[in-house]
Amino acid sequence: MRDISIATPSKIVMLVIDGLGGLPDPRTGRTELETARIPNLDALAEKGICGLADPVVPGITPGSGPGHLALFGYDPVEFNIGRGVLEAVGIDIELGPEDIAARGNFCTIDASGVITDRRAGRISSEKCAELCKILDGLTINRVEIKVYPVREHRFVVVFKGEGLVPDVTESDPSRTGVATLDIMSLRPEAAKMADVANRFIQKSKNLLAKYHPANMVLLRGFSRKPQFPTMAEIYKLNPIAIAVYPMYRGLARLVGMNVAATRTTIADEFATLKETYREHDFFFLHVKWTDTAGEDGDFARKVRVLEEIDAALPALTALRPDVLVVTGDHSTPAVLKGHSWHPVPVLLCSEFCRTDGVTEFSEAACLAGGLGRISSTQIMPLAMANARKLTKFGA
Amino acid sequence: MRDISIATPSKIVMLVIDGLGGLPDPRTGRTELETARIPNLDALAEKGICGLADPVVPGITPGSGPGHLALFGYDPVEFNIGRGVLEAVGIDIELGPEDIAARGNFCTIDASGVITDRRAGRISSEKCAELCKILDGLTINRVEIKVYPVREHRFVVVFKGEGLVPDVTESDPSRTGVATLDIMSLRPEAAKMADVANRFIQKSKNLLAKYHPANMVLLRGFSRKPQFPTMAEIYKLNPIAIAVYPMYRGLARLVGMNVAATRTTIADEFATLKETYREHDFFFLHVKWTDTAGEDGDFARKVRVLEEIDAALPALTALRPDVLVVTGDHSTPAVLKGHSWHPVPVLLCSEFCRTDGVTEFSEAACLAGGLGRISSTQIMPLAMANARKLTKFGA
Numbered sequence: 136m137r138d139i140s141i142a143t144p145s146k147i148v149m150l151v152i153d154g155l156g157g158l159p160d161p162r163t164g165r166t167e168l169e170t171a172r173i174p175n176l177d178a179l180a181e182k183g184i185c186g187l188a189d190p191v192v193p194g195i196t197p198g199s200g201p202g203h204l205a206l207f208g209y210d211p212v213e214f215n216i217g218r219g220v221l222e223a224v225g226i227d228i229e230l231g232p233e234d235i236a237a238r239g240n241f242c243t244i245d246a247s248g249v250i251t252d253r254r255a256g257r258i259s260s261e262k263c264a265e266l267c268k269i270l271d272g273l274t275i276n277r278v279e280i281k282v283y284p285v286r287e288h289r290f291v292v293v294f295k296g297e298g299l300v301p302d303v304t305e306s307d308p309s310r311t312g313v314a315t316l317d318i319m320s321l322r323p324e325a326a327k328m329a330d331v332a333n334r335f336i337q338k339s340k341n342l343l344a345k346y347h348p349a350n351m352v353l354l355r356g357f358s359r360k361p362q363f364p365t366m367a368e369i370y371k372l373n374p375i376a377i378a379v380y381p382m383y384r385g386l387a388r389l390v391g392m393n394v395a396a397t398r399t400t401i402a403d404e405f406a407t408l409k410e411t412y413r414e415h416d417f418f419f420l421h422v423k424w425t426d427t428a429g430e431d432g433d434f435a436r437k438v439r440v441l442e443e444i445d446a447a448l449p450a451l452t453a454l455r456p457d458v459l460v461v462t463g464d465h466s467t468p469a470v471l472k473g474h475s476w477h478p479v480p481v482l483l484c485s486e487f488c489r490t491d492g493v494t495e496f497s498e499a500a501c502l503a504g505g506l507g508r509i510s511s512t513q514i515m516p517l518a519m520a521n522a523r524k525l526t527k528f529g530a
Numbered sequence: 531m532r533d534i535s536i537a538t539p540s541k542i543v544m545l546v547i548d549g550l551g552g553l554p555d556p557r558t559g560r561t562e563l564e565t566a567r568i569p570n571l572d573a574l575a576e577k578g579i580c581g582l583a584d585p586v587v588p589g590i591t592p593g594s595g596p597g598h599l600a601l602f603g604y605d606p607v608e609f610n611i612g613r614g615v616l617e618a619v620g621i622d623i624e625l626g627p628e629d630i631a632a633r634g635n636f637c638t639i640d641a642s643g644v645i646t647d648r649r650a651g652r653i654s655s656e657k658c659a660e661l662c663k664i665l666d667g668l669t670i671n672r673v674e675i676k677v678y679p680v681r682e683h684r685f686v687v688v689f690k691g692e693g694l695v696p697d698v699t700e701s702d703p704s705r706t707g708v709a710t711l712d713i714m715s716l717r718p719e720a721a722k723m724a725d726v727a728n729r730f731i732q733k734s735k736n737l738l739a740k741y742h743p744a745n746m747v748l749l750r751g752f753s754r755k756p757q758f759p760t761m762a763e764i765y766k767l768n769p770i771a772i773a774v775y776p777m778y779r780g781l782a783r784l785v786g787m788n789v790a791a792t793r794t795t796i797a798d799e800f801a802t803l804k805e806t807y808r809e810h811d812f813f814f815l816h817v818k819w820t821d822t823a824g825e826d827g828d829f830a831r832k833v834r835v836l837e838e839i840d841a842a843l844p845a846l847t848a849l850r851p852d853v854l855v856v857t858g859d860h861s862t863p864a865v866l867k868g869h870s871w872h873p874v875p876v877l878l879c880s881e882f883c884r885t886d887g888v889t890e891f892s893e894a895a896c897l898a899g900g901l902g903r904i905s906s907t908q909i910m911p912l913a914m915a916n917a918r919k920l921t922k923f924g925a
Contacts, residue, residue, distance in 0.1 A: 139590075487553060487863075487865070487866060487870070489553055489554075489561075489872050489893065490554075491894070491897060492894065503897075503898070505897055506588075507582070507897075507902065507903035508903070509588060513587065513588045513589060515589075516587065516588060516589025516590060516871075517588055517589040517871070518589075519589060520589040520590070520591065520870075520871040525589065525590070525591060525871070526591070527591045527592065527593045527869055528586055528590050528591065528592050528593060528596055528606075529592060529593035529594075529595040529596035529597075529606065529610070529611065529616075530593040530594065530595055530611075530613050530616045530617070
């Protein structure tokens with residue numbers, strides 16, 4: 136890709152509707168997309184070429200990290216982001232290249248040290264913030280330890296110091312009824328990390344003793360910020376991310392995107408697109424609320440968000456991007472109340488896309504689309520090709 | 531494949547219509563294939579099984595080399611042909627196993643050595659031939675240097691001597707406004723090649739000084755003839771190539787095909803097929819002019835060539851090959867005036883092909899075909915299977 140990509144003035148907009156794909160409401164037999172009135176998306180589907188994309192491989196339910204990396208053209212199995220780093224990215228923490236991040240849970244242990252609740256009864260986010268303050272700022276063996284609240288029982292620990300290597304085991308046994316695990320180094324260089332982490336856990340236990348049910352911590356996903364090749368290096372693009380939630384801005388930063396200032400509504404995001412349109416040639420535009428509604432099992436709300444996106448769409452199409460891609464990072468069917476493995480509808484609109492017979496944007500219609508069933512990692516090459524940003528491979 | 535292929539008397543004909551796939555004429559909404567009257571191809575599509583094939587991967591526009599290697603069942607990314615070799619193959623130069631070929635451009639430099647035109651104003655092919663004669667036949671450090679004209683500003687240099695290794699950089703900076711680059715060795719063994727090439731370039735500069743605008747040369751794609759496993763080794767076939775243009779005969783030779791004597795029309799090629807039919811069991815039959823018309827942006831001429839092929843087809847089907855494959859090495863839509871990334875229609879006809887509902891040979895119809903969306907490298911295994919030339923894999 137690096138060898139055949141060229142910089143051109145043409146513009147690609149990738150509208151990512153988080154959790155786009157769905158499943159039928161058992162009462163109507165129609166999915167969220169099939170229920171929503173989305174005349175603008177339908178018109179794009181008719182004009183463009185459609186298909187279904189698998190973010191990882193069929194059957195695999197991706198998290199937000201793999202789902203987005205695939206859309207940016209990075210093999211999500213090869214380009215793995217540690218859980219700790221992803222969590223840090225999700226709350227906008229800037230990690231240094233040597234920092235190690237871990238995901239933490241407050242949990243409950245009994246008098247003998249056995250875990251009775253891995254989520255400490257899902258304490259409130261306020262309580263979490265209060266407890267994080269107690270643990271924050273320790274220094275162990277000249278390693279500075281920062282603790283940041285996430286939500287409910289979740290937090291992030293960042294270890295800052297010399298000679299830290301993330302190859303250690305987790306303290307979370309992933310079940311109750313047993314004690315927490317000692318963290319062990321997986322190679323000799325990681326001995327210091329394991330030692331510091333174990334001492335941090337012991338100190339946390341002491342500091343939290345009187346805060347039942349949140350009287351212990353579990354740590355997992357020790358990881359360092361990955362050094363991915365940037366989208367500028369691979370595609371010779373000058374990309375910008377327009378996203379409301381920190382997680383998606385953070386993922387975009389990991390692949391070297393610029394990140395637009397945060398605003399809050401779909402209309403705001405489309406306005407940001409217009410404002411930044413001259414300066415960039417690739418636009419990752421992320422809409423979160425379809426996924427949130429799906430996660431909440433709120434079919435009707437997911438339908439409404441789809442309709443809201445559709446209503447805002449003319450502001451995007453008025454810019455007449457050379458290539459417009461509309462897809463999702465994964466499916467989040469309301470009936471499953473969570474991410475799922477189902478392939479995601481995708482439409483690509485350009486002058487040279489070779490349209491198909493699809494006239495509406497839905498799971499069923501995309502099944503007959505001209506893109507067929509593709510891997511989400513193939514969307515970027517297709518967008519690049521349609522934007523005439525790829526030269527020939529071989530003579 | 532080697533372990534399960536068997537030699538049988540059954541015959542496979544692969545008709546490669548170069549640049550077969552297209553895009554709609556904006557005035558009619560119909561592609562070249564959808565516009566052409568091709569009743570014989572439509573009848574084959576109805577009788578056989580159809581699909582769409584990607585020569586490399588979706589989004590990638592292949593050159594002729596990768597496009598054909600994929601059709602012969604060779605992964606075009608793994609089996610890469612150097613630019614110099616491909617150019618040599620394209621003008622029917624027989625390369626020895628140790629020879630190094632490079633692609634050359636005549637170019638224009640100013641008094642300070644800065645490139646002002648990378649193609650020397652696209653000098654005529656006659657001028658090119660005249661200048662090649664001036665450079666041809668030098669000997670540097672006991673390396674004999676042959677220079678062959680290609681077309682316009684293009685030529686091929688072949689370095690013949692001992693101890694030459696092709697791992698060197700290019701002298702072509704791929705842009706104007708800068709000086710030509712020194713050729714550098716990428717590993718110690720290639721030092722001699724780099725030295726000889728640099729001295730050849732210096733001598734060429736002296737010899738061409740008075741031939742402005744063609745007063746300098748640019749060299750790239752230093753490469754040696756690849757040693758691919760032959761189709762006889764992989765498939766136990768005795769294949770023959772029937773192709774008018776040297777490039778395609780050369781590509782066929784690289785995979786060990788026999789090559790039929792050259793003739794000039796589609797009808798001639800079909801006659802050659804008949805004449806060689808008893809002696810061989812695999813026939814690569816190449817028709818070039820669809821691609822030429824597409825490259826010229828001549829939609830109507832591409833349609834006419836398709837109709838000409840269709841009209842000649844009964845001479846082929848009368849031979850009743852056990853397996854007939856009709857496809858292309860890539861798409862060349864007239865509206866793009868060049869190769870493109872769009873998948874290529876493919877039809878396969880055999881007694882055991884499990885036909886589908888497709889009744890015409892076109893991009894849109896093939897989308898619904900029983901082969902689905904496949905990689906072009908999968909066509910050969912399918913042809914072999916349908917010819918009953920593959921045994922079971924595993925017990």
